[in-house]
Amino acid sequence: MSRPRPSGALGGTSVPRSALATRAATRRTILRGAALSGLAVGGASLLAACGGDSGGGSGSGSGTVKFGINEAEGVGAAHDRLAAIAKAYQKESGTTVELNAVDHNTFQESINTYLQGTPDDVFTWFAGFRMSQFAENGLITDLSDIWPIDGLNDSFKQASTAADGKQYFVPISYYPWAVFYRKSVFEKNGWEAPTTNDDFMALMDDMQGKGITPFAFGDKDGWPAMGTFDILNMRLNGFDFHMSLMAGDEAWDGDEVKLVFDTWRKLLPYHQADPLGRTWQEAATSMGKGDCGMYLLGTFVVDALGENGEDLDFFTFPELDSSIGSDALDAPIDGFCVAAAGKNQEGGKAMAKWLGSAAAADAGNNAADAPFIAANEGASTSTYSDLQKKSAEVVGAAANIAQFMDRDTNADFASTVMIPSIQEFLKNPDDIDGVTSSIQEQAASIFG
Amino acid sequence: MTYETPVAAAPSSAVASAPRSDGGGVALGRRRGTVATVIMAVLALVWLFPLLWALVNSFREYDYTQANGYLSFGGWTFSNYEEAWTRANFGLHMKNSFLVTVPAVLLTLWLSSMVAFVLARFSYRFNLTLLGVFLAANLLPPQALLIPVFRMFREIPLPYFMSDSGSMLNSFWALILVNTAFQMGFCTFVLSNYMKTLPYEIYESAQLDGASVWRQYWQLTMPLVRPALAALATLEVTWIYNEFFWATVLIQQGDKLPVTSALNNLRGQFFTDTNLVAAGSIIVALPVLVVFFALQKQFVAGLTLGSTKG
Numbered sequence: 001m002s003r004p005r006p007s008g009a010l011g012g013t014s015v016p017r018s019a020l021a022t023r024a025a026t027r028r029t030i031l032r033g034a035a036l037s038g039l040a041v042g043g044a045s046l047l048a049a050c051g052g053d054s055g056g057g058s059g060s061g062s063g064t065v066k067f068g069i070n071e072a073e074g075v076g077a078a079h080d081r082l083a084a085i086a087k088a089y090q091k092e093s094g095t096t097v098e099l100n101a102v103d104h105n106t107f108q109e110s111i112n113t114y115l116q117g118t119p120d121d122v123f124t125w126f127a128g129f130r131m132s133q134f135a136e137n138g139l140i141t142d143l144s145d146i147w148p149i150d151g152l153n154d155s156f157k158q159a160s161t162a163a164d165g166k167q168y169f170v171p172i173s174y175y176p177w178a179v180f181y182r183k184s185v186f187e188k189n190g191w192e193a194p195t196t197n198d199d200f201m202a203l204m205d206d207m208q209g210k211g212i213t214p215f216a217f218g219d220k221d222g223w224p225a226m227g228t229f230d231i232l233n234m235r236l237n238g239f240d241f242h243m244s245l246m247a248g249d250e251a252w253d254g255d256e257v258k259l260v261f262d263t264w265r266k267l268l269p270y271h272q273a274d275p276l277g278r279t280w281q282e283a284a285t286s287m288g289k290g291d292c293g294m295y296l297l298g299t300f301v302v303d304a305l306g307e308n309g310e311d312l313d314f315f316t317f318p319e320l321d322s323s324i325g326s327d328a329l330d331a332p333i334d335g336f337c338v339a340a341a342g343k344n345q346e347g348g349k350a351m352a353k354w355l356g357s358a359a360a361a362d363a364g365n366n367a368a369d370a371p372f373i374a375a376n377e378g379a380s381t382s383t384y385s386d387l388q389k390k391s392a393e394v395v396g397a398a399a400n401i402a403q404f405m406d407r408d409t410n411a412d413f414a415s416t417v418m419i420p421s422i423q424e425f426l427k428n429p430d431d432i433d434g435v436t437s438s439i440q441e442q443a444a445s446i447f448g
Numbered sequence: 449m450t451y452e453t454p455v456a457a458a459p460s461s462a463v464a465s466a467p468r469s470d471g472g473g474v475a476l477g478r479r480r481g482t483v484a485t486v487i488m489a490v491l492a493l494v495w496l497f498p499l500l501w502a503l504v505n506s507f508r509e510y511d512y513t514q515a516n517g518y519l520s521f522g523g524w525t526f527s528n529y530e531e532a533w534t535r536a537n538f539g540l541h542m543k544n545s546f547l548v549t550v551p552a553v554l555l556t557l558w559l560s561s562m563v564a565f566v567l568a569r570f571s572y573r574f575n576l577t578l579l580g581v582f583l584a585a586n587l588l589p590p591q592a593l594l595i596p597v598f599r600m601f602r603e604i605p606l607p608y609f610m611s612d613s614g615s616m617l618n619s620f621w622a623l624i625l626v627n628t629a630f631q632m633g634f635c636t637f638v639l640s641n642y643m644k645t646l647p648y649e650i651y652e653s654a655q656l657d658g659a660s661v662w663r664q665y666w667q668l669t670m671p672l673v674r675p676a677l678a679a680l681a682t683l684e685v686t687w688i689y690n691e692f693f694w695a696t697v698l699i700q701q702g703d704k705l706p707v708t709s710a711l712n713n714l715r716g717q718f719f720t721d722t723n724l725v726a727a728g729s730i731i732v733a734l735p736v737l738v739v740f741f742a743l744q745k746q747f748v749a750g751l752t753l754g755s756t757k758g
Contacts, residue, residue, distance in 0.1 A: 068700075070717075071717070072536075072702060072712070072713035073535075073537060073702075073713070074534065074535030074536065074537065074713060075535070075713070075716050075717075076716070078716070078717060100700075100701050100702055100703070101702045101703075102700070102701075102702040102705075103702070103712040103713045103715060104715070104716065104717040105712055105715055105717075106696060106705075106709065106712045109696075110696055110697065110700065113598060113697055113700070114700045116598075116602070117598070117602055117613075117617045117618070117700055118602075118613040118614070118615060118617045118618050118700065119700070280718070281514070281719065281720070282514075285514050285515070289515070298718070300717070300718040300719065303716070303718060303719035304514075304719055
């Protein structure tokens with residue numbers, strides 16, 4: 001501790017206390033004392049230089065765009081791609097891009113204070129309801145004048161549109177949720193990806209007969225089971241019902257939702273038991289080791305296996321109701337918004353438009369060791385892995401794309417109502433009425 | 449008390465023979481002592497277990513533990529530490545933590561020692577009220593003040609050379625001030641109680657000799673409360689260094705986060721290498737442990753400081 005030291009003589013413990021008060025101090029020691037005491041404050045002002053040096057008075061000067069990204073340096077490809085995109089834009093447009101990298105979870109959790117505080121001009125965000133909420137509150141800038149963007153089709157435009165019919169978002173990439181399996185395990189057992197409900201049930205029964213749990217399953221983190229709810233709801237009640245349920249326009253205690261939970265209850269014996277004590281990474285590992293046959297998850301399942309995914313393949317969840325089919329799936333779209341409180345609105349918009357281009361996607365994919373699946377159809381697919389090529393195909397063929405529950409609905413509803421409710425259901429699958437009526441009660445108070 | 453065994457005998461034999469040879473009271477005390485030791489050992493183990501578990505696993509490879517489970521043995525490596533240090537950019541964030549902690553601790557001690565001096569040495573009508581206010585602020589949960597403080601800081605303009613956001617947000621100033629404000633209550637309380645224990649006669653003689661109030665504070669009181677200041681400095685360094693809440697709220701720029709918040713850099717969007725995070729946590733906890741072990745005496749003194757005299 002560099003606590004200001006009083007003059008040495010007085011501080012010594014050998015001096016009797018009574019002598020301390022009477023001891024004459026020269027004027028110099030008093031001045032020194034005052035100066036040292038002032039140091040505590042003066043020292044702090046030295047900090048100003050340190051505190052401000054990273055930005056260097058760049059402020060809001062034209063030609064500088066602040067770019068906030070939700071991947072911290074060092075996490076690997078996810079950060080490298082965004083950093084490369086920023087660099088490419090800087091090179092191409094001559095605009096200085098100032099990168100602000102914050103880790104994914106912190107960024108997401110503090111997004112509200114971020115947007116209301118001193119946000120960057122352009123920032124990474126998600127399509128769907130969560131973008132729409134910010135648009136309603138006036139926190140993000142209307143981007144309808146930069147749309148349409150070459151190479152982004154109508155479904156992406158739809159995903160970028162808020163409730164008021166204007167676009168507030170520019171997509172760059174996406175990843176699908178599907179049923180993943182090990183090719184080698186399927187080959188060894190002579191299994192094939194099922195397309196109909198009967199095939200699906202027969203496959204799961206066969207797996208159980210061979211001592212393999214059909215579905216790996218973990219919901220300790222709370223969100224992975226949302227994927228199961230989404231896909232069951234879309235298969236049983238259709239995409240349109242799913243979306244209006246997510247928007248709070250349908251009853252959560254109605255027969256449709258009860259049917260979803262009831263079907264899920266019947267499927268649970270095919271899932272790993274006690275999912276609440278297992279993270280998705282552990283579940284993925286048991287699929288990777290062959291203890292489980294399949295795993296319903298996003299393409300990021302590869303990350304947990306510590307391999308390149310060559311032995312992985314996937315199929316979309318088969319149809320459960322032939323009148324509804326299986327042409328809808330979760331494929332969360334990532335992209336960019338322009339913050340309304342950003343200082344360089346024009347620069348931000350110009351950059352956002354470029355970020356939607358094929359050139360941006362290529363710049364990102366060429367610079368990182370793992371590519372994302374570009375939203376822009378013009379983007380090169382030469383760096384894609386087989387899994388990604390297939391992902392692009394499957395998503396391209398899908399008639400309807402949902403964004404995943406925690407992006408399609410109110411963020412508070414997803415995290416404070418749906419996570420505990422689904423976990424409650426998994427703990428006690430027989431009390432469907434109790435779970436659905438409790439969700440409905442809370443949904444009514446949140447959606448009003 | 450007479451022992452049959454010689455005093456110079458090895459401690460183990462003394463322990464073994466003691467219950468037999470001593471009176472009932474001592475034996476009971478010994479049994480009680482054993483029970484207390486066992487309870488304390490169990491409690492210590494319960495507390496230490498997660499930490500030791502993290503320490504052990506921070507030296508193991510993720511792939512190994514994932515394939516063989518955490519109850520297995522093997523997969524030893526140092527690479528988690530190297531990777532954690534570079535990936536989370538701890539060098540930069542340690543510097544940030546340092547830039548916040550040191551001024552905040554100095555400022556807290558300086559300001560609260562001045563308040564405490566006045567509260568302890570002069571009797572105004574508002575003395576008790578003022579001390580009460582400081583204490584009350586200490587009881588207030590910081591979360592309750594989140595929105596007011598955030599909005600207030602957003603409205604306070606700072607010149608660009610002090611904060612590149614143009615406001616208090618996103619600057620170390622905000623963190624230093626907030627930490628100082630929240631720690632002052634406790635420090636003032638402790639210091640004023642400590643200062644009240646100083647004999648009043650010293651001040652009378654000082655006054656007779658013509659020492660000004662400033663001199664009484666700086667040259668008389670401050671040297672005498674040095675033990676208290678040392679103890680508080682130790683406590684405050686750990687508390688402010690460990691502070692997480694305000695940093696995540698007030699700082700939105702990744703490269704300005706202090707080290708506690710930067711630990712999150714080790715988590716990916718979906719995937720988290722828990723062994724790597726364990727290694728990172730150990731690195732982050734090290735400075736606090738060093739401060740604690742180096743200044744252990746002050747640390748313990750700080751916990752009971754001012755508790756004997758009101």
